Amino acid sequence: MESLDLEKMSVRDINQYLHKTLPGTDVTELEIINPTGEHNIAVGMDTECTIDVRGHAGYYLGGMNKKANITVHGNVGNGVAENMMSGSVHVKGFASASAGATGHGGTLVIDGDTGLRCGISMKGIDIVVGGSIGNFSGFMAQAGRMVVCGDAGEGLGDSLYEAVIYVKGTIKSLGADAQLEPMTETDHKALKELLDFAGFDHDPKEFKRVASAKQLYNWNADANQEY
Amino acid sequence: MSKHQHLEESVGFSSKTRDYIQRASSTGLYEIRGIGAKRALPSFDDLVFLAGSASRYPLEGYREKCSTKTVLGTRFAKNPIVLDTPITVAGMSFGALSANVKESLGMAATNMGTSTTTGDGGMTPEERNSSKTLVYQCLPSRYGFNPDDVRRADAIELVIGQGAKPGGGGMLLGQKVNARVAGMRTLPQGVDQRSACRHPDWTGPDDLAIKIAELRELTDWEKPIYIKIGATRVYHDVKLAVHAGADVIVVDGMQGGTAATQTVFIEHVGIPTLAALRQAVEALEDMDMFGTVQLIVSGGIRSGADVAKALAMGADAVAIGQGMMISLGCNSETYIKDGEHHSAEADYAALGTKAGFCHHCHTGKCPTGVTTQDPILEQRIEPKVGAKHVTNYIKTLTMELTTVARACGKSNVHHLEREDLVALTIESAAMAKLPLAGTSWIPGVTENK
Numbered sequence: 001m002e003s004l005d006l007e008k009m010s011v012r013d014i015n016q017y018l019h020k021t022l023p024g025t026d027v028t029e030l031e032i033i034n035p036t037g038e039h040n041i042a043v044g045m046d047t048e049c050t051i052d053v054r055g056h057a058g059y060y061l062g063g064m065n066k067k068a069n070i071t072v073h074g075n076v077g078n079g080v081a082e083n084m085m086s087g088s089v090h091v092k093g094f095a096s097a098s099a100g101a102t103g104h105g106g107t108l109v110i111d112g113d114t115g116l117r118c119g120i121s122m123k124g125i126d127i128v129v130g131g132s133i134g135n136f137s138g139f140m141a142q143a144g145r146m147v148v149c150g151d152a153g154e155g156l157g158d159s160l161y162e163a164v165i166y167v168k169g170t171i172k173s174l175g176a177d178a179q180l181e182p183m184t185e186t187d188h189k190a191l192k193e194l195l196d197f198a199g200f201d202h203d204p205k206e207f208k209r210v211a212s213a214k215q216l217y218n219w220n221a222d223a224n225q226e227y
Numbered sequence: 228m229s230k231h232q233h234l235e236e237s238v239g240f241s242s243k244t245r246d247y248i249q250r251a252s253s254t255g256l257y258e259i260r261g262i263g264a265k266r267a268l269p270s271f272d273d274l275v276f277l278a279g280s281a282s283r284y285p286l287e288g289y290r291e292k293c294s295t296k297t298v299l300g301t302r303f304a305k306n307p308i309v310l311d312t313p314i315t316v317a318g319m320s321f322g323a324l325s326a327n328v329k330e331s332l333g334m335a336a337t338n339m340g341t342s343t344t345t346g347d348g349g350m351t352p353e354e355r356n357s358s359k360t361l362v363y364q365c366l367p368s369r370y371g372f373n374p375d376d377v378r379r380a381d382a383i384e385l386v387i388g389q390g391a392k393p394g395g396g397g398m399l400l401g402q403k404v405n406a407r408v409a410g411m412r413t414l415p416q417g418v419d420q421r422s423a424c425r426h427p428d429w430t431g432p433d434d435l436a437i438k439i440a441e442l443r444e445l446t447d448w449e450k451p452i453y454i455k456i457g458a459t460r461v462y463h464d465v466k467l468a469v470h471a472g473a474d475v476i477v478v479d480g481m482q483g484g485t486a487a488t489q490t491v492f493i494e495h496v497g498i499p500t501l502a503a504l505r506q507a508v509e510a511l512e513d514m515d516m517f518g519t520v521q522l523i524v525s526g527g528i529r530s531g532a533d534v535a536k537a538l539a540m541g542a543d544a545v546a547i548g549q550g551m552m553i554s555l556g557c558n559s560e561t562y563i564k565d566g567e568h569h570s571a572e573a574d575y576a577a578l579g580t581k582a583g584f585c586h587h588c589h590t591g592k593c594p595t596g597v598t599t600q601d602p603i604l605e606q607r608i609e610p611k612v613g614a615k616h617v618t619n620y621i622k623t624l625t626m627e628l629t630t631v632a633r634a635c636g637k638s639n640v641h642h643l644e645r646e647d648l649v650a651l652t653i654e655s656a657a658m659a660k661l662p663l664a665g666t667s668w669i670p671g672v673t674e675n676k
Contacts, residue, residue: 011444012444012448015444015447016447019447020447039437039440039441040437040440040441040444043441043444043445044374044444044445044446046374058437059434059437059438059441060428060437060438060441063441063445064373064374064377064445066374078428078429078434078437079428079429079438079441082427082428083369083372083373083374085373085374097428098427098428098429101427101428102369102372102427102428104373104413117427120427120428121368121369121423121427123369123413124413139423139427140423142412142413142414143413159421161414161415161418162415217401217415217417217418217419218401218417218418218419219256219259219400219419220256221254221255221256222255
């Protein structure tokens with residue numbers, strides 16, 4: 001395993017190694033040690049490999065990731081795996097705001113809780129949260145699936161498009177145009193696969209499904225201030 | 228009946244105002260339209276140049292060289308943008324504009340050695356392939372935003388606001404969201420697309436600094452990072468953008484255009500480009516960053532004279548949107564197909580408007596094929612013909628710019644300076660902080676002499 005030490009290298013040096021040097025090697029397993037909350041670690045990965053970040057990281061860990069499977073043995077700041085395209089990011093601790101924001105693909109797993117706006121504007125990513133999520137999560141979520149094993153805060157799924165949210169615990173309130181829908185066998189199957197991938201042992205039948213009522217897809221006067 | 232009886236319309240409740248009220252009462256929805264502010268505003272028209280005479284030598288207008296080379300992004304980026312003219316193409320989306328129009332703009336920008344810019348909705352292969360220098364916008368919606376296109380771009384423009392609607396998000400009505408547009412934006416076809424007004428993964432200038440650092444890490448510090456702001460509290464916003472690490476700041480004044488937004492935004496939010504530019508320059512000067520961070524100004528730039536005035540006031544370059552559209556045929560009575568002019572009057576009439584008055588970009592039924600996704604209407608712009616017109620437009624503006632610069636004695640358009648300008652009205656003198664013509668009076672700055 002290749003070890004990169006953030007006490008001896010800068011974030012810029014490490015990212016340039018990951019972008020430019022790594023693809024020409026046969027290294028497939030790496031660890032980054034002493035992250036000490038640095039921002040922008042392993043941003044813009046485009047190589048199939050596993051990366052273990054041993055400690056806490058700051059903003060945008062694994063931002064715009066493609067192909068890499070990144071595990072953080074600690075907590076992360078804002079925007080973990082933002083705009084991820086493929087691969088996976090697994091946070092063993094807690095995540096701050098905007099986790100998985102605008103992600104197009106891949107899977108984000110957070111063992112603990114997340115802050116505000118988890119999955120905001122998500123575009124196809126799958127997000128599985130072992131704990132609870134903050135207010136305004138799933139805002140304008142366009143595609144993909146979000147699983148919440150704990151509770152959800154205020155305004156869940158406001159102005160949803162085609163994304164689907166599964167919640168096991170309580171939902172403080174739904175956002176505009178979000179609605180509870182019956183779970184189907186397809187939902188149970190999809191949920192089981194996501195929970196298994198994340199390593200969480202929950203019964204899919206205990207989850208609720210939140211999706212768009214699609215009443216705000218086109219302007220209408222009766223929607224008043226819902227837009 | 229008295230022969231002196233006359234009809235007097237209320238100024239406060241004019242026919243325009245009554246139409247507005249009656250429209251609101253019948254629909255329960257605000258008006259959405261395209262194009263920019265239609266009201267009269269203080270503008271570059273209110274400034275004039277003091278050219279060379281006995282006290283200043285002009286250069287020979289047709290013989291002596293006048294450089295238009297423009298370099299943007301010298302602060303941190305390894306590969307700054309080098310342009311042959313300071314006139315760039317502003318960000319406009321595929322979705323608002325057709326693929327043919329985006330290709331036309333890219334071809335013209337390449338012909339003239341300048342840059343073009345993507346918009347809300349991502350980068351199309353047509354515009355990347357046709358554009359030598361392409362600026363890739365990162366907007367709150369992040370529609371179609373992906374790391375491959377970031378790396379394919381020559382610069383990244385983080386859009387915080389737009390002059391036509393600062394504080395508001397993008398908008399694309401369902402009739403323009405066809406299968407291709409919907410696919411690029413990961414949206415259902417035909418949905419009225421509303422973009423967020425705030426970025427999803429950062430709030431405030433301290434976060435913005437980290438976001439910029441992320442984009443630099445993604446691109447290995449190679450590409451310039453622009454920050455675009457809609458003109459409101461420009462002085463403070465420019466300072467925060469500099470603090471956050473911008474290479475280039477784009478200030479978009481309220482005369483800037485849009486493909487669709489609420490009329491109340493277009494006419495009542497933001498400040499004129501003239502005032503915005505002066506505030507932006509002051510902010511850079513106060514931070515000792517003038518010349519280190521480059522400044523692009525946009526919003527109602529139309530002519531070579533406007534460009535020259537913007538540069539004299541301190542801009543490094545301008546970005547033009549509506550002017551480019553008009554050069555392609557927006558609001559023309561005819562469109563060109565197979566080398567022939569064809570009347571578009573019936574199509575304007577179907578929209579309830581006429582050439583010269585049209586602002587129906589939001590409908591997707593553009594009579595001249597500029598702002599449409601309709602498969603028939605979009606054929607009214609042929610990329611090679613469109614590119615020729617836009618090339619001619621940029622060429623003309625560049626020649627006008629150098630003409631004025633030479634007359635002011637400058638061998639480089641970037642040597643134009645505030646001292647070359649005076650204002651024709653008290654309002655413009657106060658906004659631009661330039662002396663009123665024939666006096667040394669700058670309202671709010673000097674005593675009236």
